Amino acid sequence: MRAPSDGWRLSRRDLFKIGALAAAAVGGVGAIEITTRLAADAGTAEGLPRATSAIPSLCQMCTTACGIIGHIADGRLLKITGNPVDPNSQGAVCAKGVAGPSVLYDPFRMLYPLKRVGERGSGRWRRITWDEAYDEMATKLREIRERGKPEEFAFQQGRNRSSDIVARFLNAYGTPSHFNHRALCSANRRAAIATTIGESDWDLGDYENSAYVLNFGCNWAEAHQGHIPVAIRMMRAREKGAKLVTFETRMSNTAALSDEWFCVKPGTDGLIALAMANVICREGLWDREWLESWSNYAPDKIAEHVAQYTPARAEQESGVPAATIERIAREFAAAAPRATTICNRGSQGHRNGYYNDRAITMLNALVGSMGKPGGWCWHPLSAWDKKAIPEPKPVPAGPTARSVIAEAKDWPLANAFAGKMKVAEIVYLWIKEGRQKISALMTYNADTAWSWPEAQLVRGVLRDEKLIPFHVCIDVMYSETAHLADMILPWATYLERWDIDSRPAQGLVDYVGLRQPVVPPRGESKDIREIFPEIARRVGGGMAEYFPWKTTEEYLEEYFRPVPGGFAHMKANGIWMDQTKKPHYEPYNKPLTAEDLDGSTEDAATGIIHKGVDSKTGAPTAIGIRIDGVALRGFLTPSRKVEIYSDFVVQKGKAVDREVHPLPVYEPIPSHQREFPDDHLIMTSYKINVHNAHRTMQSKWLQEISHTNPALLNRATAVKLGIHDGDWIEVTSFRPLDAAVPMGDGSKMGTLRTRVRLTEGVHPMVIAIAHNAGRSVGGAYATNGTDTSDNPGYGAISDPDLDRLWWRGAISVPQNDILPIYPDPVTGGQSYHDTVVQIRKV
Template sequence: MAAAAVGGVGALEITSRMPHTTTVDPLSNTTQVPSLCQMCTTACGIIGHIANGRLVKITGNRLDPNSQGAVCGKGVAGPSVLYDPFRLLYPLKRVGERGSGRWRRISWDEAYDEIAGRLREIRERGRPEEFAFQQGRNRSTDIISRFLNAYGTPSQFNHRALCSSNRRAAIATTIGESDWDLGDFEHSNYVLNFGCNWAEAHQGHIPVAIRMMRARQNGAKLVTFETRLSNTAALSDEWFCVKPGTDGLIALAMANVICRENLWDRPWLEAWSNYPPDKIAEYVAQYTPAYAERESGVPATTIERIAREFAAAAPRCTTICNRGSQSHRNGYYNDRAITMLNALVGNMGKRGGWCWHPQSAWDKKAIPEPNPIPPKPTTRSIIAEAKDWPLANAFGSQMKVAEVIYLWIKERRQKVSALMTYNADTAWSWPEAHLVREVLRDETLIPFHVCIDVMYSETAHLADIILPWTTYLERWDIDARPPQGLVDYVGLRQPVVAPRGQSKDVRDIFPELARRVGGGMEKYFPWRTTEEYLEEYFRPVPGGFAAMRTRGIWIDPAKKPRYEPHTKPLTADQLAGATEDPHTGIIYKGADSKTGQPAAIGIRVGGVARRGFLTPSRKVEIHSDFIVNKGKAAGREVNPLPVYDPIVSHQRDFPDGQLIMTSYKINVHNAHRTMQSKWLQEISHTNPALLNRATAGKLGIRDGDWIELTSFRPRDAAVPMGDGSKLGTLRTRCASPKAFTRW
């Protein structure tokens, strides 16, 4: 399909057919190269097996503490992307109208000169924010951030708002120090799952699945609330089909039962909650199981029973949630309510309980980025600051509300003179994709567009210059993911084979662009090669870069699993020169580098000066003044407590033929990054609509029938373009799984 989409001058030059080779036995002697997968976000450790310079198979790296030698179907299919005959292998420049599909092959020097010239002109005008950078799954964060910061643009966007912003913001609000929860599933006795399909598509897919199945083998109970009968639901002891967006209400109703029946851990709450237990009980009294039954479809008696079971299993119980609970208009509140359940039963940080780790990557204090480090941009960016969304950038880990930027560019809220898209097929996979295509096509809105990607895509089709990017099997990265074993690690992604054609790693592209843009940018890239840079980066690791190339993974053997970090006593050195607030017990020392206010370093609990949580109160914040104040600053009302905020467009009677549609992922596909894999397409190449049999019967639809599906924007004034208007129509086949039940 990629070749068919590309017409005109030089079209054949973007393809390179799979080279002829003799048959290689994958089980014969091969050279083994450790690296890291990137067929999804989990970044499992892998081993590439090379024969005669060709990758013949991929297996797991047993040294990876997260995946422990396992690899999924997507990971095994890596060679099908590496050797895809329709890969981009040479730089291209359009020669027709934008979107016409007419291209000319150019040299890298020509591409560099034109891009650098455009960027230099913008920067020398003193408007670096007019260069916008839109990234998808970025695992080369160090080099890309270095380039963008050296350039001085704050207009940097990722896909997080479409992925996990609500969940991350809910956790950051509650405990402050992390935007990732890491249930200690392997040691848990009871797991409540709110809409997480960990058996197929969780952010920690294989690492979570390994530990969850060990827990099941050890007798742990798993209860799943999810709209679809997923593989995760099938592996659960109990599955409840819930109405979309009601997970938070179920959690609040369970909190009602736990408080009402004194099933909570009151001493823990009194020590570590910033909101008194009795006030919590008074607040959740409104969320009765009967109310939750009416809204969610889960029987009130079931909610009561499960709440009692969950509390009885404490502290070796935990929750897990993901897009099923948080990818809704009310997802932030849903996940705050779910997080609160853990605080109520006192399992936070406990073995077998709800845990977390401050490192969503490697320990960057122990293994810092080499100097010189460019300063953060000081210019303002309307589209990056996202003032309409008060919690978008409220926490240390920025949420980047990037799915609205194309609307804002169309509305000319901010001028964009150049856009660079990187590993992000926004014109195909983004909400309001037709709007994205409209904006990308309009040269008055975006005069210059550079696309960096492995494959020709809908977004590349609307670019001015396309730069061929290496696959993850041909490039370098420093990488790691949140440690499921609560001990951080660092990994090396390295080329298992040489880059095909003239494709290049961004670690080659951005330093060269910086040198050509000039103006001082070049001083932040003093290394001649990526290997030289990595030599410096891995100097703190025993054995350095050479050891990383051999093993692929390093873990500090002195580190232990990070249970209950909030209870760690402050040392005498930390307390030297500190002051303590006699009313709150909060301990201060020095000043906050951002606000200039006294910096909190801990809190006195039980007569001991402890580290505490990294919230303003140094406690678990069931009630958050911080987010209220952030909302006020943006002219928005944010509730300080977890609430059930019904989805407006769901609160009506639907006429015949109108239904609530939800989406999901399966185990062999991951957004746009696997669509070009022939191997994975052979496993699953259809996208059917799953429909309840009773509903299908009313509509006269049978299994396999073709249907026309029309979607509408929500009727919600608080949502951009929330006018209920028609959005789009598609044709697909329909399936009606027998196991589906009505809400």
Template sequence: MEKINRRTAIKTGLGALAGLSVGELIRLDPLMPGEAFAKAGDVVRNRPRRRIDYSKAKYVTSVCLNCSTVCGLIGTVIDGKLVKVAGNPNDPNNGFSLCAKGQASVLVSEYPERLLYPLKRAGKRGEGLWQRITWEEAHAEIARRIRSAMDQGVPEEVAIHIGRSRLGEEFGRFLSAIGSPTQLNHRALCSSAKRAANYISLGETDWETIDAERSKYFLNFGSNFYEAHQGAIHLARRVVKARAELGAKLVTFDVRLSNTAGRSDEWFAPTPGSEGAIALAMANVLLAENLQDSKFIATWCDLSEAEIRAFVAPYTPEWAAKESGVPAADIKRLAIEFGRAAPTCAAFTNRGSDAHYNGMHNSRAVVMLNAIVGSIGKPGGYCYGEEPRVPAFFADVEPRPPRPTRTSVLENPPEYPLANKWQRMRVGQLVYAYLKENRAKIQVYLSYTLASPTTWPEGRSLAVDVLKDESKIAFHACSDVVYSETAHYADMILPDAAYTERWGFDFRNNFALRRYVTLRQPMQKPPGECLSFADSLINIAKRLGPDVAKYYPFDSHEEQMRMRMQKHVFPSGENGWDFMRRTGVWNDMEQQTFHELYNWELTAKQLEGAKLDEATGFYRKAGADGVERVIGIRVDGKARRGFPTPSRKFTLRHPDLIEAGNKVGWPDDGLPRHVPIPAHADMPADRFHLVSFKWNVHTQGRTAPQKLLTEIVHDNPMWINTQTAASLGIKTGDDVEITTYRPKGATYQPTGEKVGSAVVRVVVMEGIHPRVLAVSNSLGHMYGGRAATAKSAPRGTNPSYSSDPKTEDSDLAERVWWDKAVGGKGAGFNINAILPIQPSPLVGMQGWYDTTCTIRKV
């Protein structure tokens, strides 16, 4: 680190970036006493009434990324500036509709505290002192360090760790080009249990696509899709329609009255992690009442009806009532209602049932209900499509680098053999733990809008310790839009283009049950020197020598995207590049919908060169790589697609599960079953379950700087049940000390010991299980600007912000009414800091909702 003359004038604050010259220093840590900026800021008082003049508007399609639901957008652009967004009606999932987060897309480009220039650390890591550098310097230094790791023969010590990016293909290309497998993510903090359960059961894909607008009955185990489920709005608008127009019924199991639970026809609060027990008992009832679809089971399940009856026999409603606290009579009644609605019914899950030690098992038991009643793939039932992907005619530019041969324990931890079985979901919450234990090291760590100190379990302790430790992470460059906690601990900050300012393909499971793809394109130019991280990687790759540069026959991400699209010409004569930029979405309207995908007959082309194995009924065919694979199964005398599982059927006893269990010494019989959560067995009477949750206006880490969302929710007192609070003498507004404990069983650090304590304010609520406490996971930011940190002040008088009036916002200067200094509730509390790392057995899904705790009134 070069020596800094401390007497050099140091500018302070993100706003000062607007006037920062190359070589100048700036202090960005608002918690550190900085020298006050020379002049007090002028608040822009003149706020003329704005009426968007749509007669002057240009419209640009793009894709939202303010959550993982990725809705199609149409941006209204006037004089080069994005002023408003609407849903893109060509998008089959959202149409015109957008949620509050989608509507706030305009704010993402407008942060007055936006990172504008590349910065290099000028003090100690985490001190918050930065020097402006050029992109030339930034890319050259990153390239030098990566080349060094490659020359040492350890390219796996170069890692990219991503938050939600939708640039996975681009990151994979870069890492493959340098020979590193170490592409790290956050899927295990999000949804790996649910995805594993769908792969085990269906084989085809990780995410179901309920044919909700034709459905009559929804059994929802722990999904808060009115607010936060991936694909939330896509599912919610269809469920609302089915309820309003078809009289469909919605039943929700959730430990807390989410908006989904609060608007359901019936709500039940089960013991956390008991959802699988309820589903198994429902399976028992369905078969006892002969509500099964015997033909579907005989044709399409790997087990016979008799075998299913036998394994669900012990799971009676009375047993499940003991496990879950949900009355046996209700379990029986709901199972019968569900069975009678078949096949226009769907039972499904999300994080409420899945973010547990037994989450994958819970989810499998729920998915099984659809198979028993034969709603799999049926109109109005539990449908799914092919794995969504960019269509082959938009394939990436050749030559493409081969897959790396090196391995990394960070990317593929052997303790979790199912984490990477079907897709590379990985176990992201272990990255910092394994670095701390010296199971791996990192020479170059490229983080991308990760916010791990805020969003990771033990983020403010373990993640920060490791991020600060140069012996664990030798060099860290952080690409981000705002000064996040990850950026604070980096060595270099790469100011990113916001999602409204960059390129990329996108897609999700499509509720129209068709193939499709969307294009994210810039709706306006990024401010300052902001540059899409995809462009940074191209620039870096080109500096790494011909062996890497040969995979980059393009100079920018835009050029790469153009090369991918323009070679394809649609029947209308329009090429893909022009078509996608104009419409934003390609929908395959020629295919049949994905209903009953397993029942599709193989085409003559698919059967060309295929061999039928008479013993199993499997059709096998050699792929382009010469390896023979099963492509279908003979059913009713016809060659059909089937389920791409080892049995080619809907799978209830999965051999991979048995094998994985044996491998790690955690035996599994391969069947849906109830796995008791070890830390919950014999829980002392003074212990509570502690869960977290998401609001409809926030994601976990990135929305708090957006003033119009944070105006709605900025504070997160801990929910406690009315009766429980009364018994402890606690009332709304009281502070309590909460102490959390580590898990037990087959997980990381299963000691049961104390993790940490914190003082939190409580809110007494009727809508929560009496033994559960709940705190939202989106708030309590230390950085991210005035909206996120609840500080209402002109930038000029706050040592962190500049006095440049051009980029000042009178809202943030004067009207952050949730600032405690003006009688507001403040910016909330970060609960993740005291939640332990607890990956579930086999899959590695974070047990966000398994934590136990004690509380004490302060």
């Protein structure tokens, strides 16, 4: 089978028609019903408005952390609106944010500490007191620590917006076994950016001022880390005439908003970018002057390297016509420097994702748009300015013990940069293989038994008391992971707790935000800011000295002291931003001052300026570079320039006997390099626009809007297989046929049954399934009515809406059960879009 040709290019008018139909399809009666009921809730029995208060806070229904305002009457949250003070979201809030009250008041929430009384997975629990829970946890953790094995206590986090208190607790305890989910999110993309510019792992793009945006698999209209803040700026740019071109295997909402959409074969994004680079170099469309100053690789050498990636070659692999690639490359270069790329999970979630995103990033260097207004920009801070607003002391030092799993040394770039990129998908496999002993596991807002690749393997490890003798789960909802715990601690929702938080600044000026309770916690739920200090005091051994504050408010009072107006300002406004700061344009061009240069030395051959030595390595510390006779800050790469060629990553690869290419390259995905039978396809995944993390499926409001995830199949492919719309099919997945990845033997992995939805909006070689579905526990709303268990942790269930659950029994399948562990060999980023499957009508 070959990728589609130019017949698969849709015009902007066509895309807007389809997008409007898609929006109507997901709107449903639910959206109208929600609005009506909110209005009714806002009044008294006499119909008069109730007295309300407005409390600013920060959302956590997804990772974007938009500023919100909770509207309260009689101690009850009525509705959520956006906080206009937030410089990122600017008063906007999405469907997930609006649905916050439905999670807060979910009748199936965990409200009391529970202890297992039956076998793991039996669902048998007894309610315990917090004192009992604290004492048992402290006893277990103290024993591990006192025998000198702190690394045997592992902490697995999901979306962690309380990084200060988590790090404080784990470092005070001394464990390095802190596992995040970075490899399941954005490791390839972050590593590609850090390789190229050094000083950040998060590109932002000055989208609002852009004239041309090349989008490689980024679905910012539905499910991007910067979702609403990015969408606001993109649409403003579109209103001013900016052109948006999208390359994606599925017609997402973002594709529907684009001027042009090209349905590409999975994993070929980088090849398309390299072919565009070929055109830009061959036709002299580059900014040669900028490259000669700021690239560590000569322009002519770049041209020589990309000469092999012709548009004709890219057409053969990706399906995008060569003439189209040439035209778009010319348009992009002509729009520079007000031109930028944007990419995300669609380009980086592949076995070759690191190289894909390096190639895409390079396009911005070629046309000289890096750091320019309207161009490809970044901010050095992924959160607030922690030098200006530091964590209150005393702060514990990092652990001295080692963790085989956290270090993930099989992947050369997994932890090569400042932002740790631990290889999440191998945690449970390595525990099963005995690579590291775990005596106690704490899972926090991380439903690994449902959301991890090879979720059945994860469940098997969590069930095995020899592999994990003690498991504590901290979460809002009962979940597949909680179901396999020994103890469950009811976590407060984001609407009931405190946090200091912010996200990468889309306006290129950092800010800080406060998440504060808009209502008191329900039941006996608590936040980790209350849980961890108490465990520390009971474990003893000096841990308590790092938690001298009596309350979280006292801690935040100290934290926000550097902010004008302090904690009081934050509680009243929710956000603070230093208005004297300017947008972070062209930071590499910042001149070094006489004070900077005092006592410095300069390398005559490279122009790199050093001052002092690195305290860890003893090597001279670079502070800048001399360009055209001027001492400038430069980039924070080893060469202080944009690293098109990276010797750093080559050396990292050699250290673990794995080749890492110094230049952006196209590496075909091994499992895709064969002629597929008609019934073999490439399975991709995506996020539904109203769902994100595991808790959104607990929301009755969001589930009513979208509660099913049928497999999307191209009509032409369905005709070949005799499949009709709505048919049931069996999907069997295979592990990758790839010696460079764990279990890469091509064997069968798993099978699920689902229904088919036929569409023109997916590549003929692809079957696409949303992974935001398929719960088996967690209450009636999370499971479409299939979970009828009487769990004591739910509290008293009294909800008249249960009788209105009209979508009861709707098909919802757990895609992660058949998604194999498949890390990119360079960074360990999970390959979400590369699994080969066989489909069969049943």
